[in-house]
Amino acid sequence: MTRRSVGIVIFDDVEVLDFAGPFEVFSRTRTSPGSASRRTDETAPFEVFTVARTAEPVRATGGLRVIPLHAFADAPRIDLLVVPGGFGTRPLLEQEEVLEWIRARAADAELVTSVCTGALVLARAGLLDGRRATTHWAALDLLRAQPGVEVVADQRWVDDGVISSAGVSAGMDMAFYVVEKLLGKEVADETAHYIDYPRGARQIPVSADRSR
Amino acid sequence: MTRRSVGIVIFDDVEVLDFAGPFEVFSRTRTSPGSASRRTDETAPFEVFTVARTAEPVRATGGLRVIPLHAFADAPRIDLLVVPGGFGTRPLLEQEEVLEWIRARAADAELVTSVCTGALVLARAGLLDGRRATTHWAALDLLRAQPGVEVVADQRWVDDGVISSAGVSAGMDMAFYVVEKLLGKEVADETAHYIDYPRGARQIPVSADRSR
Numbered sequence: 001m002t003r004r005s006v007g008i009v010i011f012d013d014v015e016v017l018d019f020a021g022p023f024e025v026f027s028r029t030r031t032s033p034g035s036a037s038r039r040t041d042e043t044a045p046f047e048v049f050t051v052a053r054t055a056e057p058v059r060a061t062g063g064l065r066v067i068p069l070h071a072f073a074d075a076p077r078i079d080l081l082v083v084p085g086g087f088g089t090r091p092l093l094e095q096e097e098v099l100e101w102i103r104a105r106a107a108d109a110e111l112v113t114s115v116c117t118g119a120l121v122l123a124r125a126g127l128l129d130g131r132r133a134t135t136h137w138a139a140l141d142l143l144r145a146q147p148g149v150e151v152v153a154d155q156r157w158v159d160d161g162v163i164s165s166a167g168v169s170a171g172m173d174m175a176f177y178v179v180e181k182l183l184g185k186e187v188a189d190e191t192a193h194y195i196d197y198p199r200g201a202r203q204i205p206v207s208a209d210r211s212r
Numbered sequence: 213m214t215r216r217s218v219g220i221v222i223f224d225d226v227e228v229l230d231f232a233g234p235f236e237v238f239s240r241t242r243t244s245p246g247s248a249s250r251r252t253d254e255t256a257p258f259e260v261f262t263v264a265r266t267a268e269p270v271r272a273t274g275g276l277r278v279i280p281l282h283a284f285a286d287a288p289r290i291d292l293l294v295v296p297g298g299f300g301t302r303p304l305l306e307q308e309e310v311l312e313w314i315r316a317r318a319a320d321a322e323l324v325t326s327v328c329t330g331a332l333v334l335a336r337a338g339l340l341d342g343r344r345a346t347t348h349w350a351a352l353d354l355l356r357a358q359p360g361v362e363v364v365a366d367q368r369w370v371d372d373g374v375i376s377s378a379g380v381s382a383g384m385d386m387a388f389y390v391v392e393k394l395l396g397k398e399v400a401d402e403t404a405h406y407i408d409y410p411r412g413a414r415q416i417p418v419s420a421d422r423s424r
Contacts, residue, residue: 016239017407020232020276024380027228027274035350038273039299048274057279062239062260064232067269067277087251116408136408138247167408168236169384195229196328196348196379 004110004182006048007078009102009118010058010068013088017168018115019060022082023048025175029191031183038194045183051075053098061086072101080178081109084171085116085136092121099125111178113163115171117142122162123149132160136167172197216394218260219290219317221330222270222280223310225300229380230327231272234294235260237387241403243395250406257395263287265310273298284313292390293321296383297328297348304333311337323390325375327383329354334374335361344372348379384409 006026008019027048030037037043052058052068059065070076083102092098102125106112114122119135122128123146132150134157135143144151152158157165157174159181165174176199180188192199218238220231239260242249249255264270264280271277282288295314304310314337318324326334331347334340335358344362346369347355356363364370369377369386371393377386388411392400404411 015236016232017236020228020236023274023276024227024229024232027276035348050276062235063281064235064239064262065279065281067279069275069277136247167406169407169409172381194379195381197381 003045003047004079005077006046006080006082007051007070007075007105008048008082008084010050010052010060010066010084011086011088011092011098012059013086014058014060014084015086015116015168016060016062016064018084018086018118018171019050019082021169021172022084022113022115022175023050024195025172025179025191026080028195029179029183029187030194031187033190033194035194045187046080049075051078053095053101061088072098075105077108078105079110081105081112083112083114083118083121085114085118085120085139085168087117089117089121093124103127111163113165113174113178115165115174116167119143119149119164120146122164127162128164131162132158133162133164134158134166135164138167173199215257215259216291216322217289218258218292218294219263219282219287220260220294220296221314222262222264222272222278222296223298223300223304224271225298226270226272226296227298227300227328227380228272228274228276230296230298230330230383231262231294233381233384234296234325234327234387235262236407237384237391237403238292240407241391241395241399242406243399245402245406247406257399258292261287263290265307265313273300284310287317289320290317291322293317293324295324295326295330295333297326297330297332297351297380299329301329301333305336315339323375325377325386325390327377327386328379331355331361331376332358334376339374340376343374344370345374345376346370346378347376350379385411 049069129148261281341360
């Protein structure tokens, strides 16, 4: 089957669950149900990888050390771009090389998403101009300070062409929303069941979706 | 402040969220509230690290590459031992060197925990003898096949001296339970709020706790 590639950007002081949550959701999605289908990639609709400015190991929050699969320069085409958050986003806002790479990859991508304060990076790259978006509750004012963004509070995620999510763990709900959007509710719910994630048990606000 | 050390065992084909979920929860816990307290370790009650048989990079499910902070032989004292799951647990069941290390570290630890099929490893190490425990829904029969374990289904976690959790994402609920057990509900709830985790919104069954 043809797989969509999911490129998850990582950097020093990226928040662990911001990248690991969507990594888990996309990489464990299968179009055939059950536990055995997770033993191979046969029915995996996504090929998920981490990507960083260089190939050097990244130090995430709490000291988790991750080796990116690709450096910016050698990353293959990215269909779904995921920009996670964390305190490490702040230096990125001043790194034109990073913003330019994100702009270029976003232009080629089918979907552009952010988790938590990853929205600050998308905003600085100009990708949220004229769009509604959300971020971590403690960073709403920082996002409001970015020109051109209509900031939404109290939503787990916002889909306004670019898909942004609230803080940290909301990235998993956003990822399941994307799985459902692309592959249907049955595949999303079955994957949630596989990872024992009580997706339905949450009081998830309706997405502010103007894109459909 | 005195910190408890949290040693999270990783290995090839460890399930990403099994280790990253508890890593996130324990490493972002602070005894003072708010976002700013997460910028330093000043009020961090846990020091969290990954530990593997050797210092070589580990390949988690989906191809996430993680460098363990410690090898078994050089790991410092572990107060909270976390054994995650994943298909990579199956080879561990036959590795006496790994089981012996877990037994030795468990004997020195304040708390021993498992996520998902990590319970199979604890069972094989003899640490669940005569105890109630749970695991991933697809592995309940495998756990029942381990002698001496009283297997519990349909619980997010079970605390019977050793604390085991259900599949994958249940490890985060188990971690919050441990935070609450050690540091109180206020600290656990505030940390959940920090990572935007709707702990209270879930229908979490009462823990089968015989240890208190």
